Amino acid sequence: MAVGLSPPGKLFPVSGVTLGVVSAGIRYQNRNDLLLIEVNEGTTAAAVFTQNKCCAAPVLVAQQHMQQAPVRALLINSGNANAVTGELGVNNAVGSCAAVAEQLGVDANQVLPFSTGVIGEQLNMTALYDGIKSVVSDMQEDNWLVAAEAIMTTDTVAKATSRRIEVDGQQITITGIAKGSGMICPNMATMLAYVATDAGIDQAVLESFTRRAVAASFNRITVDSDTSTNDALAVLATGRSSLQINAVDDAAAEPFYCALESVLIELATAIIRDGEGATKFVRINVTGAYSEKDARAVALSIAHSPLVKTALFASDPNWGRILMALGKSPIGRLDMSKVDINIGGVSLIEQGEPAQSYTESQGKAVFEQPEITITIDLNAGDVDDHVWTTDLSHDYVSINADYRS
Amino acid sequence: MAVGLSPPGKLFPVSGVTLGVVSAGIRYQNRNDLLLIEVNEGTTAAAVFTQNKCCAAPVLVAQQHMQQAPVRALLINSGNANAVTGELGVNNAVGSCAAVAEQLGVDANQVLPFSTGVIGEQLNMTALYDGIKSVVSDMQEDNWLVAAEAIMTTDTVAKATSRRIEVDGQQITITGIAKGSGMICPNMATMLAYVATDAGIDQAVLESFTRRAVAASFNRITVDSDTSTNDALAVLATGRSSLQINAVDDAAAEPFYCALESVLIELATAIIRDGEGATKFVRINVTGAYSEKDARAVALSIAHSPLVKTALFASDPNWGRILMALGKSPIGRLDMSKVDINIGGVSLIEQGEPAQSYTESQGKAVFEQPEITITIDLNAGDVDDHVWTTDLSHDYVSINADYRS
Numbered sequence: 001m002a003v004g005l006s007p008p009g010k011l012f013p014v015s016g017v018t019l020g021v022v023s024a025g026i027r028y029q030n031r032n033d034l035l036l037i038e039v040n041e042g043t044t045a046a047a048v049f050t051q052n053k054c055c056a057a058p059v060l061v062a063q064q065h066m067q068q069a070p071v072r073a074l075l076i077n078s079g080n081a082n083a084v085t086g087e088l089g090v091n092n093a094v095g096s097c098a099a100v101a102e103q104l105g106v107d108a109n110q111v112l113p114f115s116t117g118v119i120g121e122q123l124n125m126t127a128l129y130d131g132i133k134s135v136v137s138d139m140q141e142d143n144w145l146v147a148a149e150a151i152m153t154t155d156t157v158a159k160a161t162s163r164r165i166e167v168d169g170q171q172i173t174i175t176g177i178a179k180g181s182g183m184i185c186p187n188m189a190t191m192l193a194y195v196a197t198d199a200g201i202d203q204a205v206l207e208s209f210t211r212r213a214v215a216a217s218f219n220r221i222t223v224d225s226d227t228s229t230n231d232a233l234a235v236l237a238t239g240r241s242s243l244q245i246n247a248v249d250d251a252a253a254e255p256f257y258c259a260l261e262s263v264l265i266e267l268a269t270a271i272i273r274d275g276e277g278a279t280k281f282v283r284i285n286v287t288g289a290y291s292e293k294d295a296r297a298v299a300l301s302i303a304h305s306p307l308v309k310t311a312l313f314a315s316d317p318n319w320g321r322i323l324m325a326l327g328k329s330p331i332g333r334l335d336m337s338k339v340d341i342n343i344g345g346v347s348l349i350e351q352g353e354p355a356q357s358y359t360e361s362q363g364k365a366v367f368e369q370p371e372i373t374i375t376i377d378l379n380a381g382d383v384d385d386h387v388w389t390t391d392l393s394h395d396y397v398s399i400n401a402d403y404r405s
Numbered sequence: 406m407a408v409g410l411s412p413p414g415k416l417f418p419v420s421g422v423t424l425g426v427v428s429a430g431i432r433y434q435n436r437n438d439l440l441l442i443e444v445n446e447g448t449t450a451a452a453v454f455t456q457n458k459c460c461a462a463p464v465l466v467a468q469q470h471m472q473q474a475p476v477r478a479l480l481i482n483s484g485n486a487n488a489v490t491g492e493l494g495v496n497n498a499v500g501s502c503a504a505v506a507e508q509l510g511v512d513a514n515q516v517l518p519f520s521t522g523v524i525g526e527q528l529n530m531t532a533l534y535d536g537i538k539s540v541v542s543d544m545q546e547d548n549w550l551v552a553a554e555a556i557m558t559t560d561t562v563a564k565a566t567s568r569r570i571e572v573d574g575q576q577i578t579i580t581g582i583a584k585g586s587g588m589i590c591p592n593m594a595t596m597l598a599y600v601a602t603d604a605g606i607d608q609a610v611l612e613s614f615t616r617r618a619v620a621a622s623f624n625r626i627t628v629d630s631d632t633s634t635n636d637a638l639a640v641l642a643t644g645r646s647s648l649q650i651n652a653v654d655d656a657a658a659e660p661f662y663c664a665l666e667s668v669l670i671e672l673a674t675a676i677i678r679d680g681e682g683a684t685k686f687v688r689i690n691v692t693g694a695y696s697e698k699d700a701r702a703v704a705l706s707i708a709h710s711p712l713v714k715t716a717l718f719a720s721d722p723n724w725g726r727i728l729m730a731l732g733k734s735p736i737g738r739l740d741m742s743k744v745d746i747n748i749g750g751v752s753l754i755e756q757g758e759p760a761q762s763y764t765e766s767q768g769k770a771v772f773e774q775p776e777i778t779i780t781i782d783l784n785a786g787d788v789d790d791h792v793w794t795t796d797l798s799h800d801y802v803s804i805n806a807d808y809r810s
Contacts, residue, residue: 053739054732084728086758119725120759306711306797310805320524323489327459334458353491354525392711394802400715401798 003281003370003390005273008148008160012173013141014196016040016238020138021150024131026124027079027117032150034131037074037194038104038139039236044203045071046210047112047234048218056083058113059232061093065109072110074234075100075132076192078151078179082115082123092123099129103136114232116179116192117153148177151192154399155179159270163259168252170243172199174259178233178267180274193218193233193267199256200239202246209248209257210235217264235260272388277396280312285375285386294331295385298376301329309392312372317363319348326376338379344372408686408775408795410678413553413565417578418546420603421445421643425543426555429536431529432484432522437555439536442479442599443509443544444641449608450476451615452517452639453623461488463518464637466498470514477515479639480505480537481597483556483584487520487528497528504534508541519637521584521597522558553582556597559804560584564675568664573657575648577604579664583638583672585679598623598638598672604661605644607651614653614662615640622669640665677793682801685717690780690791699736700790703781706734714797717777722768724753731781743784749777 017039024034039045047066049059065071075096082089097111104111115123148158162175176195201209210233218233245253273281284302289295302308305325311318322341327334341349344366348358366372422444429439444450452471454464470476480501487494502516509516520528553563567580581600606614615638623638650658678686689707694700707713710730716723727746732739746754749771753763771777 052729052732054728054741081725084725084758119729306801307805310802313802314806316806320486320489323459324457324524327457336459349489353489392802393806394799396711397715397718397797397799397802400712401719401721 002157002274003278005157005270008145008158009162011142011144011160011162011175012164013144014173014175014238015141015198015240016043017196017236018139018141019143019147020135020140021143021146022131022135022138024077024135025127026077026131032146033078034128034135035076035147035150036100036132036135036139037076037147037196039072039196040238040240041070041072043071043236043238044201044206045234045236046203046207047232048210048214049232054084056081056115057085057089057093058082058115060090061097062112062114062232065097065112068109069107070110071112071236072106073100073104074112074114074194076114076116076151076194077123077128078153079117080115080121080123081117081119083119085120085122088122092125095125096123096128096132099132103132112234114192116151144175144177148179151177151179153179154276155274157270157274159267159274161263161266161270163263165255165259167199167243167255167259170241170252172197172241172243172256174263176263176267178271180271193264194236195234195260195263195267196236196238197260198238198241200241200244201237201256205245205248205253206235206237209260213257213261213264216261217268269388272390275390276399277393278390279370279393280391281371282312282389282391283373283386284389285373285384287375287377287384288379288381289383289385290333290378290381292383292385294333294378294380295383296387297331298326298329298378299385299387301325302374302376303387303389306392309390312367312391313393315364315367317343317348317360317367319354319363322374322376323349333380334378335380340377340379342375342377343367344369407562407679408683410562410675413550413563414567416547416549416565416567416580417569418549419578419580419601419643420546420645421448422601422641423544423546424548424552425540425545426548426551427536427540427543429482429540430532431482431536437551438483439533439540440481440552440555441505441537441540441544442481442552442601444477444601445643445645446475446477448476448641448643449606449611450639450641451608451612452637453615453619454637459489461486461520462490462494462498463487463520465495466502467517467519467637470502470517473514474512475515476517476639476641477511478505478509479517479519479599481519481521481556481599482528482533483558484522485520485526485528486522486524488524490525490527493527497530497533500530501528501533501537504537508537517639519597521556549580549582553584556582556584558584559681560679562675562679564672564679566668566671566675568668570660570664572604572648572660572664575646575657577602577646577648577661579668581668581672583676585676598669599641600639600665600668600672601641601643602665603643603646605646605649606642606661610650610653610658611640611642614665618662618666618669621666622673674793677795680795681804682798683795684775684798685796686776687717687794687796688778688791689794690778690789692780692782692789693784693786694788694790695738695783695786697788697790699738699783699785700788701792702736703731703734703783704790704792706730707779707781708792708794711797714795717772717796718798720769720772722748722753722765722772724759724768727779727781728754738785739783740785745782745784747780747782748772749774
């Protein structure tokens, strides 16, 4: 069902990062559901987490550990989100970090816990502790693909990408994985994503790069406007290559940042391409906005409209619904008589009215494509923005009415 | 498919109001699609309109006419919304008022035009003018039911209600009709509704009553978070009975207002019961909020969540999704550890965690009912609010992916 999404291509190992997976039987049987990522000493790490106020125990613990000590390991389980599990949930998350720490000979607060899956059930700690004991014997540098598979829930395709590029004369690698398909909406690092590089990146620089790249990628995607309780993204820089970036204005900073951003955009859009029930991959551009806030509000109003989304599913270029969703967007300055709308290169609306040149068959041809770009020019200023989204199909309803997530 | 909604019961005529319907063939064939309502001289009228900035030509014209002259007639067509139709659309709306005015011997600006149906097509003015000529020979006091039927689009049941009550020793009548099923979200008078009474109500009092009653009814409903381009509600007071209300503190004001509000709530909730694809009628109460804004934001965040709505469709008491939707609501003060949630009398969440007493079978029994009440107590203040909404079903997708509205 995923739109234009193939299984991952070649994934380059990242020096300083080993990964292990195991079938711990936390919820799923006979498939890997536990992933351990270990990084060498001296690795810098930056992470962003869900802004949902109902956030899961591992999110709270990971945020705390990040502030206390340098990261040495990440433990991720699928099948159970350890969310709305109270004090016991927090203790279980801390306990799993301690168990990993014991196996690896590091401190418990150097381990970050992550969980994804069903909300409101306590973790099966016997299964988890047994899994932790066995996963450490599987640690390898080239386990990125099985790692991507181990963290899947309703995903239909594993999401991973890799770049090996030359920056400032040094060859470096960036490899990342992500999972996510439903309960996807901006305002955080959506769902789980882990990206590592062997470049050495100063802590403050890495944090700045991560914030900026997340703004350009994960915070621009929405499947269903719903924000997960467990979202997290971590970027790890092991410093094993010869490239070292100490400041955002280093010569190598910009080319490295661009590569990092392209990895995050590829992972974020893979989540949309594999959005629950998705039959369309849609980019909504807003141009000529008065402010960034206006541009984003208009893009999200259109992306979240159930009537626009069902029209996309129907391949119906129903511009009345697009205008309706534009008109209801919560922005102060909106002159409908100045608005131009273009779909896939075809002019649909000019100055608020159907374009003279537009024909229904032109619109239909664009909307029948699996990938659609809708551009709304507000002609009110010079700010642009965009989001990526999906349609709303029968399969979205089936997946979420039949599957107890 | 409508939830607990029967065809209208007895509808009392309102002295001073006559209604006529005709099959004008504007879009539908062989069904009435044009309604004319005429009111006697001296009638006061109040109306509220969509706040969608992409509003239809008849909305613009009706708002203008309301300011210019006392209302004598309302012309409503279904099948074509006359929205996004530019200057020609406005001219057509004005032209239809002039045609009605000529037939009734009133001024054109004493006629209010309303349209509902497909967006972006010009009205068939030949059909409309012919319809206006014939509809005037059908004007009767007891045409309320056929009037409710003539304005339906995707509605499956006609929506109308009537009260004959004694206020201050005087018998008065309030009768109203409404239409609406999709593109339903607060922030206006949702879809079309017309309510008339034979009480005499001072203009300022009627406006105040209308605003207050709409806030308690139409502005508390949402099917799909989408706001129509054509929404309008009008309340007409003919003054033909002996009851005259001149100020909001008249002795008769409060009992009259309560009857008016109950008519509006019945019509508004009928729209939800007949919401597109609805299999559930859901009331979401928020109690103990810090402010009205917080209470409404939380109620709407839950009512608009596709994951909550699909769980409702599945009769799945998936409280993880309710907490997720609560946690993502855009309010500043939210202490999840204070939150209590109750569904249909069953305690689900206490102080942010699953209630000790709660069992899955209790929750399932509540969610299998066609009518569900979810109460979220934020324990943060003393403000309460509520909204009414529906689930998200396969039929919602079918109706909106197959039907070109």
